[in-house]
Amino acid sequence: MDTFASLKRRTTDLLSSLPQSLPAMAAHLPSLxxxxxxxxxxxxxxxxxxLPRTSHSLDVVAGTAYIFGGEAANPREPVDNSVHAVTLPSGSAGADYYAVPARMDEVPLSPVVTKDQAGKGEELELELGDVPAARVGHASAVIGSRIFVFGGRGGKEMSEVLEERGRVWVFDTKTHLWSYLDPAVAALGPSGPDGEGKGxxxxxxxxxxxxxxxPDQFGERSGGKGKHPGGAGAGGKPLSRAETWREWAVGDSDEVGIPQRPIVGRIAAEAKDEDEEGFGTFIVHAGCLAGGERASDTWAFDVRSRVWQELPPAPxxxxxxxxxxxxxxxxxxxxxxxGEGEEGGQLDVLDLVVDTFDDQVTGGSEATVTARGAWRSLVQYSGVEYTAEDATAPLAETASPADAWPGARSVASLEALNVGGGREYLVLMLGERDPSGAGHAAAGKFWDDVWVFQVPPxxxxxxxxxxxxxxxxxxxxxEGKWTKVETGPYDDEDDASAEGPGPRGWIASAPMGELEENxxxxxxxxNGENKRLGDGWIFRLG
Structure with missing residues (x-):
């Protein structure tokens, strides 16, 4: 007999497949x-x-959670460089686990950098290797079906900041192979003793x-095809005006067939892997540098051109x-x-735009993600007058004394969720509220709460x-307000989930995506006992 949890998941899947309507939004839209x-x-x-972990990363692709790096049961004790995959529960199917040893893709994403091009190409290749070394404190994100990884600490005791000259490691969830993207040769410049370069x-x-x-739309280049050529027909061919009525009616059916009788071999030959073509932008922000300095800079890595762009620093x-x-x-x-305490009482925002321009060199159009203006901030009410010149100028008005705000915290989770009907929330949960005086060797105090911030629909x-x-x-x-979420178990009869994950920080999290959008x-x-936890949890909003 199916368990209550599996029956509940089936019912949830069935309801989520129904057309959305205004009455169905009652759980997420407040009444008047x-x-x-x-x-x-x-x-x-x-x-x-x-899987006990801290300082690790977690990303969800196609219903599977991929866990990489981090510390194990003891501090400064790194795990291996395998990717640990957890197939998430769905419908009547439960969760499953398997490990993926680190292996390199036979076809590198980046061209091999020679010594003549970069001056230190051979030494760089020898030092960094073909797959990422074990690490802690790195950051990752998903674009398409690939996971992008940057930075972290390595070495025997995980105390050395890894300087990889802008390299971004890429894990392909389809092939379970690693590759990497080094900055384009044109961006490579002389580096200082701490590895800092110009690009x-x-x-x-x-x-x-x-x-x-x-960006995911590219114009066609002379001598080659873009991923989504602007004004292109089947197979990436540029459109041209048909000379006769028959040519217009037949179109490209001679090459790809018709929907009732497609020419499968030709379609397969013309098919492209969008991930291999390269698209999207990988953004990294802040962190701890090699000399102990804490950063506030923001960088955007264009996957297709392999160029880093510095965005405005945060306030x-x-x-x-x-x-x-x-x-x-x-x-x-x-x-x-x-370095002194936890930050809070302020939500910072940076507007992103896609900038398209004509590339006079290649004869096509190019696009890149960049920032529109500087960071802005919504500041918790403090009785202080703010001016437009203030670095922490509020987005609209300073929050009122009656507005609830989450407490200051670090090493927490912040994810964006779409709960249906066009409603989106930022979900903030858990995290450290009071650091330990012994630093990394002991635990501080932690939150066990969940907050949401309503963004424009x-x-x-x-x-x-x-x-x-x-x-x-x-x-x-x-809109523009924080609300504390009332939480409970997904299954009222599930005693193990009754109290939730409890107070903790140094977690890793990711939205479930298409599997469950909420x-x-x-x-x-x-946790507060300085114990590294190995359990996984699913939070559902609504």
Whole structure:
């Protein structure tokens, strides 16, 4: 007989497959007369072995959580450089686990850098190797079906910041093979004693990273095809005006056939792997540098051109352990540790845009993600007057004394979730609230709470219509406000999930994506007893 949890998942899958309507949004859209109360549930992932981890990374692709790096049961004790995969529960199927040893892809993503080109090409290749070394405090993000990894600490005791001259490691979840992307030769410049170059960010640890699937539209270059050639027909061929009515009617059916009788071999020959073509942007922010300095810089790596671009630095002190996420075209940051205490009371935002320009060299158009203006900040009410010249100028108005705010924290989770109907939230959970006086050798104090921040809804959706109605009758929609989430077990009969994951920090998390759009996976972490935890949890909003 199926368990309650599996039956509940089946029911959830069935309901989520139904067309969305305004009545279906009642759980996520507040009524006009009642206060907005958000609820969430916790479910412990069962039937998989414990994987104690801190300072690790976790990414979800196609229903599987990929865990890489970090410390094991003891501090400064690194795990191997294998990728540990957990197939997440779905429907009546439970979770499963397997390990993927580190192996290199036979076809490198980056061309081999010669000694004549970079001056130190041979030494660089020998030093960094073909697969990433074991590491802690690195950052990762997903673009397409690949996981991008940058930075971290290595060495015998995991105390040395890895300086890899801007290299980005890439794990392909389809082939389970590693490759890497080095900055383009044109961006390589002389590096100082700490590895800093002109065209890439310095090595760092305990930074944050996000992936953006833009740009993904490219114009056709002379002598080659872009991934999505602008104004292109089948097979990436440029469109031209048909000379006769018959040519227009037949089109390319001679090459690819018709829907009822496709020419399969030709279609397969013309097919492209979008990941191999290269698209998207990998963004890293802040972290701890080699000399102990904490950074506040922001860098964007264009996957297709392999060029790093420095974006505006964030306001406030440099920090490590900050939380970062992307919602629509905005980059959000909360918290971190500045060397003296935990950061909080401020949500920082950077607007991202896709900049398209004509490339006069290759004869086509190019696109890149860049920042529009400087960072802006929504600041918790403090009774202080802010001016437009202030580095922490609020987005609109300073929050009022009645507004609830999450406490200051670092090494926490911040993810963007779409709960349906065009409604999006930023979900902040767990994290360290009071650091240990003994540093990395002991545990501090931790949060066990969950907060959501309501961002503007997507246009022409049930959520946008609902908010418009609220504004029309003089009611507040909750946009731009923090709300504490009331949590409980996903299954009322599941005693193991009744209390949730408990207070912890130094966790890794990722949204579940298409598997469950309102779900977030959390793995591992450190609790107040200085114990490294090996359990996994699923949080569901609503």
């Amino acid at each position: 007369n009642q206060p907005h109360v958000l609820r969430g549930t916790w479910e412990r992932i069962s039937s998989v072995p414990a 890439w960010p310095r090595g760092r640890s305990y930074h944050a990273a996000v992936g953006v699937e833009k 406030g002190k440099g920090r490590g352990g900050t939380a970062l996420c992307v919602s629509k075209s905005k980059l959000y940051r909360f918290g971190g540790f500045n 997507q246009g022409n959706t049930a959520a946008s219509l609902h908010d418009a109605v609220l504004h029309a009758v003089g009611k507040k929609s909750g 779900g977030i996976v959390v793995w591992g972490g450190l």
